[in-house]
Amino acid sequence: MAVGCGTHQAQIIDRDGAVISSADVLVEVEWTRVLDNISSARILVHPDGDCCASLARVRSWRHKLALSRNGRPVWEGPIVTPKWTAAGVEIKAYDVLAWLDRRVPHADVQFADDELAEIAKWLIDDGFAPDDPGHTVEIIEPTRIRGSREYEVDVGQTGDHLRDLAETGLDFTAVGSRILILPENYSARVGALTDEDFPDGLSITEDGAALATRWIVHGKDDVKGEWGGTDPYYGLLEQTVEATSILDTASATGAARSRYGANYPSPIFLDSQQTTLSPDAAVDVPSLVPGWCVDVTTKATCRDISQALKILAVKVTEDGDGEAVAVQLTPTGA
Numbered sequence: 001m002a003v004g005c006g007t008h009q010a011q012i013i014d015r016d017g018a019v020i021s022s023a024d025v026l027v028e029v030e031w032t033r034v035l036d037n038i039s040s041a042r043i044l045v046h047p048d049g050d051c052c053a054s055l056a057r058v059r060s061w062r063h064k065l066a067l068s069r070n071g072r073p074v075w076e077g078p079i080v081t082p083k084w085t086a087a088g089v090e091i092k093a094y095d096v097l098a099w100l101d102r103r104v105p106h107a108d109v110q111f112a113d114d115e116l117a118e119i120a121k122w123l124i125d126d127g128f129a130p131d132d133p134g135h136t137v138e139i140i141e142p143t144r145i146r147g148s149r150e151y152e153v154d155v156g157q158t159g160d161h162l163r164d165l166a167e168t169g170l171d172f173t174a175v176g177s178r179i180l181i182l183p184e185n186y187s188a189r190v191g192a193l194t195d196e197d198f199p200d201g202l203s204i205t206e207d208g209a210a211l212a213t214r215w216i217v218h219g220k221d222d223v224k225g226e227w228g229g230t231d232p233y234y235g236l237l238e239q240t241v242e243a244t245s246i247l248d249t250a251s252a253t254g255a256a257r258s259r260y261g262a263n264y265p266s267p268i269f270l271d272s273q274q275t276t277l278s279p280d281a282a283v284d285v286p287s288l289v290p291g292w293c294v295d296v297t298t299k300a301t302c303r304d305i306s307q308a309l310k311i312l313a314v315k316v317t318e319d320g321d322g323e324a325v326a327v328q329l330t331p332t333g334a
Helices: 049-055 096-102 116-128 158-166 249-262
Strands: 008-014 019-022 026-034 040-045 063-069 072-085 088-094 109-115 136-139 146-151 170-175 178-183 189-194 203-206 214-218 224-228 238-242 268-271 293-298 305-319 322-331
Touching (some): 008 026, 019 049, 026 072, 026 170, 040 063, 063 088, 072 096, 096 116, 096 158, 096 170, 109 116, 116 136, 116 158, 116 170, 116 178, 146 249, 158 170, 268 305
Parallel strands (some): 136 178, 189 293, 214 238
Antiparallel strands (some): 008 019, 008 063, 026 040, 026 305, 040 088, 063 072, 072 088, 109 146, 170 178, 203 268, 214 224, 268 322, 293 305, 305 322
């Protein structure tokens, strides 16, 4: 279905799988997808009598919101803020990754020279092991980066551990109940965009705050790794971080190299968040998944771009004025 032509459906689902309510009178819908973090969704419902009674039973974390677009599932996750007013019911939810911010490691574990994607999968599966709301993990492609990591039972939130791991060479995102793991430099395409696909304009931003020409990563005890140095173009910009789960110099050096590669040269971001894609854009909205790429050619600003850009975030809204789709993009590896 073309961009801007989507119609959404929503259901409230109990932990046991039963449908609590089908929110048929949707006034507003908004859902997002983001890379290496938790996405959100929001619906506003004007319920009739039967729907009102069922929506009165909605409880945070007990129930989840499931959204479909033209019959195709696009978003799912736990409800965190239901709000009842005389005008209707507003429901805010986060995706399946939100549970990992409420989980901790449940075992002591050490990884020695292991594939980062497998370490990430262990973190996710361990986080859900005592109480699984329903999830699957798919390693789309290995990162081909190996490292040594240590996690201790009950120390740190699992979601934080996963985000820290993503800083060293992998990406993750949630699509429904699926958690996808892929390399930071993954380059599979899901469409192509040109200036005509951004009828209201776009912005291109260079993020100088993220740039560093030398990275130093401090691991456990006296472990330290570094990458980079004084750059002939930028000069010297140094950044140091702590990652106490890293156990050896090789892993710390790999982490420093990954951070350097992700932020050099100074990253750029193409943002249509304040605009929307054209209905004629050659993309399939459910296929706009963070971590995948689109080919972009634009000369609308003083900085021309013609290259594959990675999807960082997607935002889809529908209200009385119709549907709008916005994307945020960045070069692969950034």
